[in-house]
Amino acid sequence: MKKKLIEVALPLDAINKASAREKSIRHGHPSTLHLWWARRPLAAARAVIFAQMVDDPSSCPDLFPTEKKQEKERQRLFKIIEDLVLWENTTNEEALERAREEIWQSWRRACAENADHPRAKELFDRHKLPAFHDPFAGGGALPLEAQRLGLEAYASDLNPVAVLINKAMIEIPPKFAGKPPVNPGARKNKSLFSQEWKGAQGLAEDVRYYGKWMRDEAEKRIGPLYPQYEITDKLVKERPDLEPYRGKKLTVIAWLWARTVKSPNPAFADVAVPLASTFMHSTKNGKEAYVEPVIENGGYRFTVKVGKPKDVEAAKNGTKLARGANFKCLM
Template sequence: MIPKECKRLAEVDFPIAVVSRHSAREKSIRHGHPSTLHLWWARRPLAACRAMLMALLLPDPCDAKCPGEFKTKARELLLNMPGWNTQRMNRQVKSDKGLRKAILTFIGDFANWDNSSNKDYLTTARGLVKAAHPEETPLVVDPFAGGGSIPLEALRLGCEAFASDLNPVACLILKVMLEDIPRHGPELAEELRRVGKEIKDKAEKELAEFYPDDPDGAKPIAYLWARTVRCESPNCGAEIPLMRSFWLCKKANRKRALRYKVARPKRQPPRVEFEIFEPKSDNEVPSGTVTRGNAACPCCNMVLPVPRVRLQLAEQRGGADVIFDANGKRTGGARMTAVVTLHPGIQGRNYRLPNKRDYQAVWKAQKRLKAILDEWERGGKKGLCPVPDEPTPAGGGSGAGRAFSVQKYGMMTFGDLFTARQKVGLLALTNETKDAVNSTLKTLIALLIGKGADGNSSLCRWMASSENPVNQFSRQALPIVWDFCESSPASQARGVFLSSIGS
């Protein structure tokens, strides 16, 4: 046992430069990383947690109170590492100072994600911890565990771990990551892939009519939308598409953007008509129609102030849905600005203007959603509402509440954050998940559906630089997004629910 008077390694030295480098690299790692299980705020890098835990669990070999048994065992373990049993290393670890340096080098190397599951590194790391604590296994306690980086790395080092959190989402993540996955091992992953594929196939079939392929075989993968308000100038009355940017693709070798012209039919309000073009310079692309919440009318240049924009969108419950007449003709609400497609035999994403078929699919989804809600009401509203009806954060004030502004635009419940078609998609997934017999699988799939909801709502932006949607919680806020991206089930974009659940 380490004497209380003996300093821990972290108190005297730490390979901070190496660990920082590995922590920075870890941000770009997706496949197999626990952070892909579900979104959580401020995740601590696994590299930093792993390295610091080791440095806290091990004594400083140069300390006079450091147990001799630990130093002997540490030398043996390090020299048994492949490639470490060299003359230079043998000379180095003979002294206590050299042993400290060797342990710090090992900790820095073990912080590398590529070595985190390496058998030799795992055996040596656990052996070092065992040598430092031969009498009993160390217990690592994290009462505010969040995403679980610290307890996960404690388990990796062979320690016992206790983790808790006030947030139920964090507790669910912790349960899956620290209990279910270690208990069931690779078999759970295989079963999840099998069940996930079944759910994905059934849901894709059910949703096919709401996301139809183009007649030429092209497959839409994303629909770009703009919320709209009416110009209140007495001589105008045009519909203003609220857009922060008209760019579709900003890649150097293939730029695409929208531009508009104003049609002025007789005895009708002016109308904004879009076209897709390939700009030769950035100056050719029009500026957005929204600045600090004020909307500029493209037809008469009148500026609609923030309070009026909020009032009009509040009347539409956020304005994410299209308003149709009885015959399925669009009369207001959200306006589709472009459709992103993948075409067989053509590399890269293609862009086209929306057509009547695109709006008809949305109308069908709205009718399907209405039928689902009507059936729930006829049944006496038993159980949870099919569409999330929990209130969104009120926001406001001078503190962090300012980051939650959606209620100012009429999005009073979480269901208002999604279009009707997105709600139908989420309902299809949840209904298929109910048939899963394994409770652990249900939990995992629920996490994936939750992650998918984050990646496909009316608060998801289209990133023109990468040609991909950006999830709504890309930062810790729920701000209004004027022009948003709706991903289709065929999309393989990160976070889209069907691609997540089947991967």
Template sequence: MVGAAGPLAAARPVIFAQMVDDPSGHPDIFPAEKKQQKERQRLFRIIEDLVKWENATNETVLQLEAQGLGLESYASDLNPVAVLINKAMIEIPPKFAGKPPVNPVAQRQKAQMGKRWRGAQGLAEDVRYYGQWMRDEAETRIGHL
């Protein structure tokens, strides 16, 4: 695996597989072997989707992760950069899920737009706004250097 993306992508299917029972454990729902096998194949397809890095922003797939199962997510790494990336991708966005941005421009536009903020869109908008603000401040203060 390369960089912080590899461990995150690998953790998704492992967590899912640990949290979901095999269909044979629920004979009341899947009484016949054929039904169990069909459900097992459906679960395998979900695991295949979870392992793909390009699904990191696919909301349908993300709903199946540990957070979607109502669990808290934890991640660790010896590399502090990987820890920061994991925090930014796993721990912080759910705290702001569905919330609007708080930056002044978004606040002025809020009444006009009537937009619903899905997932971490509001947080992403604030990161863009304040990141640009910091860049502009740095340019003003030390740009001549």
């Protein structure tokens, strides 16, 4: 059995750098479909699958007889990986095709070596790459990248959410590859049917159309429950950072939900007080935001503050006193 590239060496610095950078990408990344625990970086998945499928040059002494030639060839393969892991090359057909060709070459060598195998016709078909199966697919990074590299990918998982993610990423898109969109808007535009739809572009157009339709429908039905907030002169006095928005109505993008109970304080028995586990909206360094309760006129209101709170622990804990159902009353 020939040694694979992954058994000898990998350009780890390039892979690690691309994987770390990928964490900050929030547009066009499968992770935006649904957050998943311990999701594997696509860059690392792509590199590992490539290196598992491609022979190390030391396994081909007939082609690379000296260590010097083997190292030179290894560096060439490293360059393919370095290009392959870049986020910008995720859909770069030129970079992907170079990787696929290397995989095919190694596979054909494996088929030639195993031509005498009793099940060679079934297991070592030089015209068909071996299938890839991830039995614990989770977020689907491995089967997705296997499919991108030209392998027939299969994924399974006990968690139905993981199954849904994988269906959306590796099962459904290939079924509509190269097909035009079918939404009502696209049907009215006859010219769309004559243009070329590469990959899942047609499906993506449908997803955008129906996604917008669902958003618009949701806004019609429950929009009044989430009113826009008007930036008044009084509010600007409390929050000078809102000056550019004075007089405008803004969409609220974050909410703190809390159960309420009647105050245990006899003096305020008719007041419903919140059971809030935190008053923090954002804890990101440099972008802190929190709500601060203001007690007045026998009741209370909340004001939104930006920056670090004076009492960080109090803001983090909200009205919660300790573990379990232990809360303090605001009043």
